[in-house]
Amino acid sequence: MLTDLETKLLGVMMMLIMLGMGASLTFKDFRIAFRKPQGILVGLACQYGLMPFLGYLLAVLLGLSPPLAVGLILMGCMPGGTTSNIFTYFSKGVLALSIMMTICSTLVAVAMVPVLLEFYSGLRQLPSEYKVPAENVAQILVVLVVPTLIGMVLRKWNPNVGATVELLGGVLGVVVILFLILTWVPRNHRLLATTPADVYAAAIGIGLFGMLLGYWLARLLRQDPRRSRTISLETGIQNGPLGVLIVVLTFSGEMQQQVLLIPVLYSLFIVLTSSAVTIWFRAITTREDLARDQAKVQMAPA
Amino acid sequence: MTAPLPALRFNHLADLARKSSARFANQTAFTTCMPNGMHGSLSYAEVDRLSDAFAGYLRETLGLAAGARIALQTPNCLAYPVVAFGVFKAGCVLVNTNPLYTPSEMEHQLRDSGAEVLVIVDMFANKLEGILGNTKVRKVVVAEVTQFFGVVPRAVIRAVMKLWNRVLPAVVVPHVRLAQALAEGETALQVKPGALASYVQGQGLEALAALQYTGGTTGVSKGAMLTHGNLLSNLEQAYAMGASHIEEGREYVLTALPLYHIFAFQFNLLCFYAAGARNVLVPSPRPVQNLQRAFDNYPITWVSGVNTLFNALLNEEWFTAFPPKHLKAAVAGGAALQGVVAERWQRITGTVIAEGYGLTEASPVVCFNPISGVRKPDSIGVAVAGTEIRLADDAGKPVAQGQPGELLVRGPQVMQGYWQRPDETAQALRDGWLHTGDVAVVDSEGYYRIVDRKKDMILVSGFNVYPNEVEDVIARMDEVLEVAVVGVPDAQSGEAVRAFIVPQGAGCDEAAVRAHCRKYLTDYKVPKSVKLRTEMPKTPIGKILRKALREEAR
Numbered sequence: 001m002l003t004d005l006e007t008k009l010l011g012v013m014m015m016l017i018m019l020g021m022g023a024s025l026t027f028k029d030f031r032i033a034f035r036k037p038q039g040i041l042v043g044l045a046c047q048y049g050l051m052p053f054l055g056y057l058l059a060v061l062l063g064l065s066p067p068l069a070v071g072l073i074l075m076g077c078m079p080g081g082t083t084s085n086i087f088t089y090f091s092k093g094v095l096a097l098s099i100m101m102t103i104c105s106t107l108v109a110v111a112m113v114p115v116l117l118e119f120y121s122g123l124r125q126l127p128s129e130y131k132v133p134a135e136n137v138a139q140i141l142v143v144l145v146v147p148t149l150i151g152m153v154l155r156k157w158n159p160n161v162g163a164t165v166e167l168l169g170g171v172l173g174v175v176v177i178l179f180l181i182l183t184w185v186p187r188n189h190r191l192l193a194t195t196p197a198d199v200y201a202a203a204i205g206i207g208l209f210g211m212l213l214g215y216w217l218a219r220l221l222r223q224d225p226r227r228s229r230t231i232s233l234e235t236g237i238q239n240g241p242l243g244v245l246i247v248v249l250t251f252s253g254e255m256q257q258q259v260l261l262i263p264v265l266y267s268l269f270i271v272l273t274s275s276a277v278t279i280w281f282r283a284i285t286t287r288e289d290l291a292r293d294q295a296k297v298q299m300a301p302a
Numbered sequence: 303m304t305a306p307l308p309a310l311r312f313n314h315l316a317d318l319a320r321k322s323s324a325r326f327a328n329q330t331a332f333t334t335c336m337p338n339g340m341h342g343s344l345s346y347a348e349v350d351r352l353s354d355a356f357a358g359y360l361r362e363t364l365g366l367a368a369g370a371r372i373a374l375q376t377p378n379c380l381a382y383p384v385v386a387f388g389v390f391k392a393g394c395v396l397v398n399t400n401p402l403y404t405p406s407e408m409e410h411q412l413r414d415s416g417a418e419v420l421v422i423v424d425m426f427a428n429k430l431e432g433i434l435g436n437t438k439v440r441k442v443v444v445a446e447v448t449q450f451f452g453v454v455p456r457a458v459i460r461a462v463m464k465l466w467n468r469v470l471p472a473v474v475v476p477h478v479r480l481a482q483a484l485a486e487g488e489t490a491l492q493v494k495p496g497a498l499a500s501y502v503q504g505q506g507l508e509a510l511a512a513l514q515y516t517g518g519t520t521g522v523s524k525g526a527m528l529t530h531g532n533l534l535s536n537l538e539q540a541y542a543m544g545a546s547h548i549e550e551g552r553e554y555v556l557t558a559l560p561l562y563h564i565f566a567f568q569f570n571l572l573c574f575y576a577a578g579a580r581n582v583l584v585p586s587p588r589p590v591q592n593l594q595r596a597f598d599n600y601p602i603t604w605v606s607g608v609n610t611l612f613n614a615l616l617n618e619e620w621f622t623a624f625p626p627k628h629l630k631a632a633v634a635g636g637a638a639l640q641g642v643v644a645e646r647w648q649r650i651t652g653t654v655i656a657e658g659y660g661l662t663e664a665s666p667v668v669c670f671n672p673i674s675g676v677r678k679p680d681s682i683g684v685a686v687a688g689t690e691i692r693l694a695d696d697a698g699k700p701v702a703q704g705q706p707g708e709l710l711v712r713g714p715q716v717m718q719g720y721w722q723r724p725d726e727t728a729q730a731l732r733d734g735w736l737h738t739g740d741v742a743v744v745d746s747e748g749y750y751r752i753v754d755r756k757k758d759m760i761l762v763s764g765f766n767v768y769p770n771e772v773e774d775v776i777a778r779m780d781e782v783l784e785v786a787v788v789g790v791p792d793a794q795s796g797e798a799v800r801a802f803i804v805p806q807g808a809g810c811d812e813a814a815v816r817a818h819c820r821k822y823l824t825d826y827k828v829p830k831s832v833k834l835r836t837e838m839p840k841t842p843i844g845k846i847l848r849k850a851l852r853e854e855a856r
């Protein structure tokens with residue numbers, strides 16, 4: 001786990017990165033994202049329909065012990081994480097859609113997360129008195145929205161400043177992701193050595209299957225491939241830190257340690273899986289861009 | 303005969319540069335817009351001052367004489383107008399050179415033109431090693447895409463180009479940076495007041511302004527000799543076609559096509575500099591997403607383009623969802639504008655797209671659909687002011703009304719000939735008539751339609767087959783992305799029709815194509831063979847090179 005100082009530092013970094021992400025966006029990008037608002041609804045369906053069920057299903061299939069199952073289901077019920085926006089940016093996805101999805105899923109989290117947790121915990125007769133800290137949810141929104149807006153305004157005011165901020169944000173994003181990847185093994189080798197295989201499968205699987213199923217559900221709901229890839233990343237990448245926080249507020253003692261295991265492992269592995277998926281998605285988007293560049297004109301409806 | 307040629311407003315191109323710069327002094331003349339939105343700009347007054355300095359550098363620092371050839375080899379960037387106008391102010395001759403040329407193509411053009419100075423963008427300067435010694439070039443001036451940008455944007459873009467894209471190789475040949483050359487020129491002029499005016503003293507319209515290289519139809523690339531009179535006449539001719547939609551000093555024109563190409567050179571650079579427009583230069587329009595920031599950040603009112611560019615824009619959601627609000631008109635040239643593209647463009651942007659026709663040898667505009675007035679789809683429009691057009695058969699006799707014939711042009715925009723190539727000149731220019739090699743038909747209202755290139759016509763057992771007709775039919779197949787039709791030698795029929803196809807998706811094979819063609823075409827026009835390929839050889843502005851395909855087939 002990260003120290004308190006590191007967590008704070010990471011928070012500041014995230015704001016700077018989001019400033020850069022915002023600087024890559026125009027208000028028109030959001031209007032384009034809103035032209036097909038179904039995208040956001042599809043995203044919500046993936047986020048709060050698919051993911052919690054996936055968490056529950058994995059817990060059942062792997063026969064996880066109650067504390068581990070709670071941790072897994074909890075991760076499934078989390079809103080989208082801010083890092084999904086960074087990965088969407090690098091994968092050349094629809095960033096405006098990703099940000100809107102993160103905002104929406106976080107907004108409804110206050111109401112949605114307790115309901116879902118009660119429901120799925122009830123199915124497995126698990127303890128069910130969850131505290132979802134509204135002020136932390138609000139904080140996530142501020143950290144997300146304010147820098148994005150400032151970035152967008154910067155860009156509109158002066159494209160040279162905007163492009164520079166975007167570039168710096170991007171570089172910082174890569175640095176932070178690399179830092180997380182490169183430091184987590186030495187930091188956590190004891191934890192990693194003692195964790196059983198089924199826990200690994202659960203922690204990695206929920207992110208990976210989330211992305212896979214999120215993509216196909218989005219395609220099924222008639223989203224275009226680029227939007228579907230955006231929704232895929234958004235679905236698979238959950239707000240890990242929020243999950244950890246809820247566990248800390250809800251449980252205590254030995255139980256807390258056990259429930260925490262999957263959210264912590266998830267947060268570690270999702271950076272790896274998302275990075276790999278991002279590189280892959282980016283290549284696909286680049287290929288599609290070039291193909292579109294040369295495509296025949298079609299008499300499409302206005 | 304069409305309307306008479308309007309009076310020329312300028313005595314030579316240096317005069318155009320000076321008068322416009324004085325008139326619109328404080329307005330922004332050029333803005334280079336990079337794909338990420340970073341930009342740099344020059345005002346009319348700055349362009350004037352910097353191009354003066356470059357003229358001084360050529361004549362004083364380097365001691366060149368009037369008429370010396372200066373090759374300019376950059377993509378669209380702020381250095382381009384500064385150097386081009388500097389060359390004209392020095393009384394020298396501009397040799398536009400494609401930056402994507404291979405070293406051997408560069409060597410040919412530099413040797414053929416006898417260029418003494420080469421202004422080249424740093425990205426491609428590494429191609430000079432090994433060929434420079436075979437040319438007359440005695441000074442290499444190195445320019446940058448980010449020339450005249452602010453310190454920070456320049457540093458950021460160059461860092462990205464160098465470290466991430468790796469497109470800034472070290473320049474190993476002896477050279478001077480453009481900024482340095484300009485400083486030297488400025489200093490030289492300070493001690494010699496009055497020198498600037500003397501460079502173009504008494505220069506007439508008949509003076510050579512540019513050698514514009516063109517492959518034409520005969521293999522080797524040759525320089526069309528365009529005079530100040532040719533280019534300025536064509537400026538007025540082209541201007542007259544769009545004047546109703548041009549408010550002087552208020553326009554924003556998007557320059558996505560390369561300025562080294564005659565279309566953008568005449569239309570975007572000369573016409574709109576005369577009109578006091580702000581020219582938004584995009585260094586590379588491929589992929590077309592590179593244009594998004596230009597459309598986002600500037601209220602573009604005019605666009606020039608070729609079919610492929612308009613087509614690509616219409617495939618972008620950011621363009622079609624929120625088409626440019628301030629757009630007034632678009633002009634298309636270079637290659638035939640497809641009916642579907644024109645129709646969809648007009649529906650989505652709500653503005654006119656007018657197709658014209660021209661060629662390097664005619665500076666370039668010959669025909670245009672008037673922006674306000676009758677425009678006919680699939681037509682290249684009417685002859686521009688002061689231009690005569692004749693459709694002739696092989697014997698040079700006029701063809702009957704409605705019959706196809708080779709398009710011949712006579713007018714003030716027609717070149718003086720090919721540089722140091724009397725034989726080719728005699729073939730192209732006969733009694734003042736430029737033989738375009740294009741076959742056209744004309745309707746009763748004087749609107750022309752290009753049928754095909756004469757050279758591309760296929761003779762199958764004595765029957766004429768026009769590749770365009772066959773291509774149009776094949777292009778209707780959904781499985782076909784691009785198609786080109788050429789004639790190949792054939793033992794039975796003399797020549798045979800062969801189709802080259804870039805398929806999209808599966809299901810495109812010889813049998814399907816031939817079956818499709820048989821539905822719409824008489825037997826002898828149906829391709830005898832079909833070859834699938836992954837891409838087409840193309841010119842810098844995206845025209846498919848049938849010539850290269852024919853050579854491949856041999």
